[in-house]
Amino acid sequence: MAVKAHLLIRKGRVIDPASGRDEVADLLVEDGRLARIGASLDAPGAEIVEAEGHWVLPGLVDACVHLSVPGSGRAGDIASETRAAAAGGVTHLAAQPDCGPVDSTAVVRLIREQAGQAGFARVLPVAALTQGLEGHQLAEMATLARAGCIAVGQGGAPVADALVLKRGLEYAATFDLPVMFRPQEAALSAGGCAHDGPVATRLGLPGIPAVAESVELARDLLLVEATGVRAHFQQISSRDSLPLLRAAKARGLPVTADVSVHHLLLDESAVEGFNSQCHVIPPLRGAADREALLAAVADGTIDAVCSQHQPVGSSSKAAPFPSTKPGISGLDTLLPLMLKLAEDGALPLARALDAVTAAPARCLGIQAGHLEPGRPASLCVLAADESRTLSSHWLSAGRNSPWLHSRLPGVVKLTVCQGRVSWLSD
């Protein structure tokens, strides 16, 4: 692992959504800390990074990454995937509890050790809410939090028993642990592989109706209100979920939400031709859902945008659509796709950047995603005016992405993660 950085990043456009800063300035990293941001800084001995024409952003925070550990059935390992994160400007990522499952301190230790040795990104494990994610007995949440978990959750696994869930939330609230929910009612989604809409009807694909999400979200929100636990809802996919989130926030509940960037760019028509690269859970929904999700990100109903990174091997996608493994490998494309949304005018640039930096850090309750002098530096330098086809630059071991051969904006030149250089492009 590299030594602590001593860098003077000169004349970049420094954009920090948390503070509203957007100006051309120098930025000094001293002994790994973000020392100063200002005009014409002088720093003898510091390595000079000429960033004129580039953007200097806080390191990205990705609230939903499915990491690859042995037994997870995914491609690559923690080193390969966090390297992809660093190359994409991501410095902090929340590892979902389904890699493992993360229900013992040994697993937490393994993840943190492997991430630490690789040194490409800060991996923040989310602990299982129930043992084995089975939805029956509570996991040792307090112990897991002490071992380094930042939240608890179930990944995609359901807790069918409302009593178990209520007690789990009460127990998490005891230790002020935030709970991450991915709402999808198990029976309503069983066997489904695509949005229950006109495309799935024509293709004869078993559907997952939008109400599978909203019915679970409604139940979860009522239990959140009853228990007072802090809650983060992941991967919202349906417009029917948005009024529920708005009402909960209006009532003052401690609730945040995210959406995957793919659901902001693609809809059910992307699975035409049985395109298994677009087989993802929750499924890509209708065009009206996609538009409503964009509006919800713009107005803050949805706080953050995540990669929903799920790397799988090529054989997992080489099968008839319903038999393929769901998921999109997303770390390589999170920032380019956000830039694309801003370029297309779908989101204001400031909000697009906020949604992958300061906002997810707030959702996760962590100190990250901003450029605040005095703190360990986590940032990236981006050539926003460059674009490229990602296939030959792809770093995740999972090449399962509908964007693999697309030309997308933005090339990350340098990433600094917690004071150390984690990525330097050649």
Place this chain on the structure above:
Amino acid sequence: MTLAPPPSSRVQLTEDGKLRHFLSVEHVSRSLLEEILDTAASFVDVGGRAIKKVPLLRGKTVVNLFFESSTRTRSTFELAAKRLSADVLNLDISKSATSKGETLLDTLRNLEAMAADMFVVRHQDSGAPFFIANEVTPQVAVINAGDGRHAHPTQAMLDMYTIRHYKGGFAGLRVAIVGDILHSRVARSQAHALNALGAAEVRLIGPRTLLPVDAEGLGVTVFTDMAQGLKDVDVVIMLRLQKERMDSALLPSEGEFFRLYGLTNEKLRHAKPDAIVMHPGPINRGVEIASEVADGPRSVILNQVTFGIAVRMAVMSMAISGQESSQNPEQGGEHGR
């Protein structure tokens, strides 16, 4: 944002619009569908000859790849291939390779190495034949013999043949398809074929639990009431109801289904006096259709089976010739240099 164009819609056609696979009726032109029916007409007589063979597929190997068991469909494909003088290999994959852990991809690559010329594929997953034709063995002609809930194009075409045989054509025809539409690949393919061939109206009739969402997107009118749905139709197509629909809470009982949607002579009175009754088989007497109708004068169910062999012969011979012309364009003439 547009992705790469979906490969499925054109993969089954050669550059000059001939059939090289038959995966779905959707996106196939009216003229090509009519060519299938006309070609089938020329094969109908073959079954009546003393020597029931034509040499169109002599020296070709047809592999029946059935990942889901089906005696009837497989036998008609086998018979069709044999009447075209092909060598036929029947593989019941559901019981062999995949149960030993071999992936679909590996199974197909092995068969390809045996120099098969055509795969007739039935699979429980929607889209499986597209996957095979697009990504595994594009140079082997693939005929979809039923995939998941998606498509069963040869069944739909034999139904079209039957309708044309009895009604003379499609103009002005009203056709009702009744029963478990949700799980039916046959209904989807029939709806596409009827619309492409110019039928006046395609109706789907069933309870809401057995109708897919946004069914109107298939180009149909949806009815939940049998009397209204059957009013003045020229053709009634009944679908088979699987027993397991009761277990998954889609229906309360066979008895209630039969009372509401089972085809009886009484309900058939709502249709036109000369309406014909069809069923892809095998029929469940007393569940979706009463014996009085199945064995009655309006039923053309057994003729469907006879026409099925001719239609499959037509599709197989057309696909083989399309594959050959796309692989050897010089011999095909139109692309010669």
